[in-house]
Amino acid sequence: MIADVIKGFIVLFIVFVPLERLFPLHQQKTFRHEWLTDATYYLTGFFIGRVGTAVCIALALLLAGGNANSELQRWVSSQPIACQFIAAVVIADVGYYWAHRLLHTVPWLWQFHAIHHSIEEMDWLAAVRVHPVDQIFTKVLQMVPLYWLGFSVQTFGLFALFSAAIAFYVHANTRLKAGYFRWLLATPEFHHWHHANQPGVRNKNLSAQLPLMDFLFGTLYMPSGQHPIRYGIPYRIPSGYFKQLITPFQQVVTRYRRKHAVTSTQPAQKQPVYLRPVLVLSLVSILGAVGVLGYAKVNNYSVKTMAYVVVAGFNTPKVSTAELQQGKLKPVVMVDVRDPEEYSADHIGSSLSVPLTEIKAGKGVEKIRDFAKTFSKPNQPQPTIVLYCQSGPRSIEAYQNLKDQGLNLVVLSGGINSWREAVPSSKDAEVLSPIYGSASSAWVNTPEKL
Template identity: 50%
Template sequence: MLPEIVKGFIILACIFIPLERIFSLHKQKIFRLGWATDATYFFTGHFIGRSGAVVVTVTLSLMTNFLNRELQSKVASQPIWLQFIEAIIVSDLAYYIVHRLLHEVPWLWQFHAVHHSIERMDWLAAVRVHPCEQLLTQVCKIMPLYWLGFTKESLVVYALYSAAIAFLIHANIKVKFGILKWFVATPQFHHWHHSKVPEIHNKNFAVQLPLLDLLFGTLYMPAKKMPHKYGISDSIPAGYFGQIFYPFSRSFKKMLNKNSKQGINRYSRLLRAIAGVGLTSVASLSAVALFHGMDIPTFIASLNTKQVTVADLQQGKVKPALLIDVRSPEEYAEDRIGESPLVPLIDIEMGFGIKQVQSIVKANIKNSQPQPIIVLYCAKGGRSVKAYKQLEKIARYSQGVPGNETHKIKDISLNVVVLSGGIKAWREAVPAREDTQILASIILSEKVAIDSN
């Protein structure tokens, strides 16, 4: 089973590579200069994106006193299509401001220069964004949307649309968009932003609404011309790691020069050591998280999650146990542990999966008095950690709201654990034919209805 991010890469390649062949703007190879570097950005950027969402969530949870609940409920009560349009206007306005700062503040430009170092434009060029810039712009774009209270559904539509537009505006295609070119960012609009001519790449700062540049006097979109040369004159390294370190090495060199002039370069070793330790820690954390098949925030969350091993279950240390699969129905159909019921993570995140978990537990308590220990499992552990956190969050919420019966799972939340290593670890130790025999001694019942209502 391919990870979602690999599937996403294949789907995008299958859409854009043929489009770039049929409607090509410039003649160039599929595996053009810098392709491998940008492919690396594609996969690492996925994890950075998750971190951005965590930063937004944590920041908003710290500023609950500044949230306007009345405004939020008014925004959320609008139809999805209207929220979607408003989300584009709000987020692109925020992006426009940050993007101009990235061009005008010299030390910010060192990060943004990485994106402008692209010399061959295509769909994959969209992802060449320094992780620090990605985090900054993502937080600035998403924060106002969360703060204003847009619904989850409208944010999902907005996120899909903005991702599609990001790939489209960098694509090596020549297509006329007619009057739409003022309302939807196109290659005709964004390619000029990558022009090698500095006066021109300091134009077209929006990424979704060209009208914003028209409004602020920064639009450059001639009707019948397209740029021929892309890139910048700064010498940016070609490789991924060279580009990641580029902004820091520039600042560091500048600082060293300044220090040596002033005769105070005694701090340079300390700074170098701190930068080295910091980057090594982040790299090690990323490597460990990837090894566990999780993104960094989920891996950090997993450290504060009650976990049991396959051996614990085999030895009957977790008893009575109730195994719940939180993967997708397709994965569940392929293989599962015994007859454990399915409650996909997405259902738990949307809220109604919690009711299913309640029903399953209630059905089991009827059969046997002891409170079951819910053992959540997924492919390798990442999704079950997220499901665990959701159940824990809802439990904490229901504890704080007296009389709230909707999500009252206070009692069962205390007994939720995650199966370390997921079904992968289980299958390595237990062949499918032995599931029933091992589970017979620890589970409450062989099969439970998912929804007893």
């Protein structure tokens, strides 16, 4: 992963440095003041920002997940990639715009965002000078709606490439003009005004990709034939990566103490912790990270797999053991996506064993389809395929790999662990017979026939 980050940095350097040398907006050195600081932001931000953002997005989705509409998500993910991409850009930019506007108008949030605005010489690398708190806050408001609506993985990949390219380009020190396209997509001509160190301009041009957002909300500023002379903010921010990480917290604490200073002779009352926004944000992030990492460790999952599963889980239809017992979903067939050794140790009724590794390799689709057909009956609905693993994550990953195969799929919440808490192996036949694709209890207890 580190090698990929370094390769990406080299590619960006090769692309943007010649562009800025050939068509500079301002004459400045390539290795300008604090260039190494911003290079450090690039290398560390890739890890710190993304881990923190993933945790916060997971927590935000956890709060909103109960309201997710699975039918809407399936409809969104079934649309052509081009349509999904355009919709994702618009929706994400609405979220980004308002997150960015809050960063400029809420005093304690501005302390973190001011780090980005402290840049006094604009170039492509200026894009990455973003405090982790700033990055997390913005990404949550920008990306959660996309996850909640169920956009496909391919759409997220395209959007990630597009948004990164735009971010580096709009900060570049280049005089290249985009003509009328500057009203359609963000350009240096548009974004440099946002960084201008002059009154009344800093709160303009807040969108990431679409100037239309600023036009609609009254913050567009792009005078023809002009460009900023100075960049930065009216006061100084300490130089150096670590000082810039710490400074916003110090400023927030100082501001808080001044605001709540006691002027009377009475001793100051200790303020409740819940009134301290930075502490609350830090505590939630730490607890969320510990929870995700702890769950991954206990269940022997990699952090990468857990991050993927946590997010993908909110786009995955699920059924609980209780709902199956109550017959709310029938007919059904069960597919076990664990390893063969785990299946041999214990499995649910006559469930078919199709390990996740086979599904990811594309080898298990026909096996699952044939299995479902075995339990189909004339003039009756096709059975719903219930995927399960030990506790949930692998079945969610299996669903994400199978959802475009035309199969009727759901995931068993909590996996076989949840099932066994309610149904001992001796009762599998009794519970499954009324809802299985075949009413024959012989099938329910004899997987060897398959």
